[in-house]
Amino acid sequence: MIIRGDILEYVVEMLNITKDFPGIRANDDITLKLQKGEIHALLGENGAGKSTLMSVLFGLYQPDKGSISIKGKRVNISNPNIANDLKIGMVHQHFKLVHNFTVTENIVLGKEPKMGIGGMNLKAASKKIKELSDKYNLNVEPDSQIQDISVGMQQRVEILKMLYRDAEILIFDEPTAVLTPQEIIELIKIMKDLVKEGKSIILITHKLKEIKAAADRCTVLRRGKVIGMVEVKETTEEKMAEMMVGRVVDFVVDKQPQKLGEVILEIEHLNVLNNKKVLGLKDFSISLRAGEILGVAGVEGNGQTELVEAITGMRNITSGSILLKGNDLKHRSIRKRIEAGIAHIPEDRQRRGLVLDYSLENNLVLEVYYRKPYSKHGLLNQKEINDHANKVIKQFDVRAGEGAYSKARSLSGGNQQKAIVGREIDLNPELLIAVQPTRGLDVGSIEYIHKRIVEQRDSGKAVLLVSLELDEILNVSDRIAVINNGELVGIVDANDTDENEVGLMMTGINRRVTV
């Protein structure tokens, strides 16, 4: 146990909070107490009520019942400004930054240091930010523009935003969803430094490993209710997972013995430009056979996007070749490639994967609407589209309020992802490209999606799995290709390697000689 003084001091006490939305009780009599100087994890699946509870604390929602006390004083947080005044700060999952502003400009936004008439004293702000950055080892350069810095750095800017406003209570909403393994380790270190300096942290997450590494205590939510509060040191990941999901969770993915088939995908000497018009993928060669899952491991931005977009046809290649079952894909359109048997679970489900304002049924025919039986002579067949949607919804357990008619936007992240996975697997593809298929999902959904991907393999299809989650790559893949700086570092057998080796290869070092 960490000793926090003789008397336990609660900086936040949320007592018996209940919050109703039309048709659903998002928070049901929830009590959460945050001690000074602790990292308190809030664990729960998507839709368990974590975000609602934090929105109540941050003044975005008013609770229907219950009370909130900050440092022992009963408060009424009716809007986020009051939360700010109470020194509550939040790092949102999706950063709220202006991309063509500098770090300093972003941080002072809304609290500009005024000077004279209409002037702004950015220099002083910049200096203060530099001091804060040094104090907490954030290494943020106050004068760089947001669009030029990495996602991990952008998150630190969000942290600095809170510190600049002297926040004492920091809420981190799924902070690691967008980070690389290294960045996650660094973030945990930063959080520990913050509590050492007297800050208190609420960490919203569903990643058990990170709770184990970072948090002191953990409150588990399920379906809007508190299941329990545990001391992290005295519990295990399995125990917490069981509390969260409500049943025992399988961490190991069951796979049938491998039956390798013909070569499905053959990539030779592929060179692809990235968005900055320099080579993002260099002389890259892999081959993938039916009945296997090839994992592509690497730190974000090392050529994975270029690789996937080159195969799917969304990006032009500079040189090299991509063969699907021996046929050159070079001059084929995206649609022709889909028809040839490539399915793609995209990295960003909201930007690429779904038309959020379309109904679920329309989204589920997004790639096949023009084919029979979904349309004939240019006219849509609503009944077939609806039947198809209901079939996929049932098969892949997609939960949506109004079924096939629900707007994709109204679905939770996990259900959006299940819908995409269902749609792509329903194409019955020769090659399934799954990019970050479980990003930001809860344990239950991850388990489910992994199972479906492995089913593809077992039924004799080829799967290319691109992921930043090393655990996912190691658990699901048969072979692992490691990519660094756009180059293939090496390919290893998943049964014959471990986190350390792959992690090292991700930095560009290969101890083995690749054949």
Added chain:
Amino acid sequence: MKKLNFNTLIVSLLATLFGLIAGALLMLAIGSNPIEGYGYLLQGGLGIGLKGISRLGDTLAVSTPLILTGLSVAFAFRTGLFNIGAAGQMLFGGFCAVAVGLSFNFPQPIMIVMVVGAGILGGAVWGIIPGLLKAVFNVHEVVSTIMMNWIAYWVVYYAIPTFFKGEFLETESRQIPALSGLRIGALSDLFGGSVINLGLFFAIVSVILIAFILNRTVLGFELKAVGFNRHSAEYAGINVNRNIILSMMIAGGLAGLAGAAQYMGNATSMQIGIMPTQGFDGIAVALIGANTPIGAFLAALFFGILYTGKGFMNANTSIPPEIADTIIATIIYFAATSILIERAINWFKKKGKRGAKNE
């Protein structure tokens, strides 16, 4: 099919109601009786209680180009494009129609087909150019369509006096022969000598056709997908650029048809130096019509009543006709801030629910 979105309907109706209330307050402020004013406005617009139904016919004729420009803007908007160029497309489409009408002399049925075809084609060309610019060079359509407006304006300014000069005036074209235009005797007679013409028929067909395309066809599915999210449309194998060009072409064609209806139906000659206001009113029509074809149709009819009725109101009371424009402006204001109305509705709903619970 999806259920109708009642909130949008209520928002549009409330915006209209607020506009009318604002108009009534203004009438009160200048010492007039709003009930009397609106009475005359409606009477003038619909011709109720007046001899013959020519006023109703005129209202429908005035509404016709508005239906089509509103439809043009709404259609483009549904596919993710902001067509500010309906005015130019209408002008150029109208010019092409006039040019055909003044150059050929066939029996009227053939002329009607040719004139309407020329209008649609001219407008489509004026729409395709911004579409191509957007697809190929990523030029924003707001910029390019505004430029196209002025290009159309000056083309007409040059071409009408040069090729189709009127007998008496330098600033307008020759009179359009009765048998080349869209007016047909039987219809005019039915409406007591009104300027109503076949343009209305084409407008109604267009409304039905566009609603059908948007809701029932593969083309509509693609166009809307591109409009909602280009990135996912591209991912799904939809040819985004082709759809942008196609959408601008159709939007331009609709506005071009508005031009044919205006210059070959409502008017009897084409004047130079005038940017048709219907192009910009189309934006308001689409906005109030919640970007749906049927909504645009109803909004355009309402505008038609106000525009036709305001003169009658002015003749019978001391209320200036500009009141009608003020009402329209206020409605646009409320429609544009519809989010506030929607919030208010939700707030009332919530309150109602709570009240019911407490009882």
